Amino acid sequence: MSFILRCISKWAVNMMINASMPAIHFDKVSRHFGEVKAVDQADLEIRDGEFFSMLGPSGSGKTTCLRMIAGFDKPTSGQIYLYGQNVSDLPPYERDVNTVFQDYALFPHMNVGDNIAYGLMVKKVEKSERTRRVNDMLDLVKLAGYAGRKPSQLSGGQRQRVALARALINHPKVLLLDEPLGALDLKLRQQMQVELKAIQQRVGITFIFVTHDQEEALTMSDRIAVFNEGKIIQVGTPSEIYEKPASPFVAGFVGTSNLVSGEAAKRITGTEQMFSIRPEKIHLGSANGKLDKDMISVDGVVRDVIYLGLFTRYLVEIEGGGDLVVVEQNLKTTSMDVLSAKGQKVRLSWHKDHISHVGG
């Protein structure tokens, strides 16, 4: 009896360890190319089963991080763990990780079926088993009946799906996606974003998605890491990243933001510390309007008005110097109304929770 209990408790402990084990763990990982620090002292934990995005401008180190997880590149220093196993020195073919490449990297001399079956073929999986799993994958990516085509006969979106199927057929522990939607047109990209997310939830594999498109990252991710100049600036959920940017860079890179510092900041918040406020959080009112409590306000003059149909963008010069961009939806106003606002004195106000101090 006690033996059984011990077994059960051991099993429970193991389960807990597995559940709490990060899919990917970066321990002070650096990758230097000569003088260039592509990745510098990155610490990162990616949880089991999450859709994780690495977001940043080109050259920020996000792709290098992905390549180090895949094994195409080795860290100059630091360690990478895949579910607790140190994989820093393993070649790509010994890692339980698969990649969807930016250019898809489909084998041009093989048809779609052979491309998808490639991982099984090199592992010498039986032919009938291969065919069965290829067909399952073709169903998953909605390409049933395309097995006999050559990659050159497919559209960009279809190639994308083949690349996804080819990577997923191996049941990797982690799937890496290197800007996979970059080459698609806007409409197809939005459609693939939804589909990718659905597939991820269906297969339950950890997805690591590299992108420079902040909207894409916000749409799809459970969590986002924002990269800049080889460093991870902030890690958080999309709303944390958007609502509470930790640095001026994040505030500016994810969405648009007003950064206020110096004299103007002192007038508004009482300190000169820089803060950011999103344009859509600002309410545009008449100069003598009343304020609710918890609201912060500043007076200014409208310098420019851009009517954009769905909304209007105002440029307001505030007291203490500097301009704030304000975006208001055109719920009741027409173009004539908003354009006449130019030159008027206005009072800008927002809830005090909507500002985030970004240091600097």
Added chain:
Amino acid sequence: MLNRVSTYFYQRPGLVLALLLGPPMVYMLVVYLGSLFALLVNSFYYLEEFTGLIVREFTLQTYAQIFNPANREIFFRTATMAGVVTLVDALIAFPLAYYIAKFASPKFKTWLLIAVTIPLWSSYLVRVYAWKLILAKEGILSWFINLFQLDGLLQWLLSFESIGGSSLALSPVGMFIVFVYIWLPYMIIPIQTSLERVPGSLLEASSDLGAKPLQTFRNVILPLAFPGVVAGSIFTFSLTLGDFIIPLVLGNSKYFIGQAVYSYQGTGGNIPLAAAMTMWPVAIMIVYLLTARKLGAFDAL
């Protein structure tokens, strides 16, 4: 004035095309195909044995002659040499081309490509005679063979009737060595070009999907570079097939096709037979090229 001229041509694209393509097309048709046609016509004439004059009447008897045992042997000998030279050139060229295309730094790559092509700048004859000296009994190669005490091995090799001879400089083995050397650049360049076009991401993808390096080589690199190998083999095979200098300088009394043609049309004065003999390699190369085209070799040239 200049404006009016360009406008005149702009409005007549057909004329521009004719002016651009006309001269090379005339050259191609008259000089190139014309001479080949003359060859073909001559191969249907025959040489009158008694008078030693060429009879310009249509006959197939010249073609019958090229199937006699002696000529068949010449043909077989030449084709075997061309085949073996092509195979060995491909084996030597592939690793080198792979290194140049995928591993060498841009600067080193330039130097390697210069090194590969620089022998082509010097005269082919000079290089063949240089090899005759290298391979000679008292040559530098023999000196090295002596140094490593491999004399016995060389003598054993030269003792085979089909490939041996009195020395390396007068044997099919020697010819083989020189053929491989002379045509090697023509194999390296097309293979390197085709490997250059294989994106690095394909090799990464293969490795990512679990293929070990050898599996990646067999399943991805080799199939994608194969058109380049075929393209290179077109050069090495056809150049060996038609060459008569190397057999003349380094060979023994056993003829190659090129030599046979040379002697039939020269000392023999039998132009029809020389022409018919030439049709052999032409026929082989037409079949070879058609097969090569099917394999996609021309995309790699």
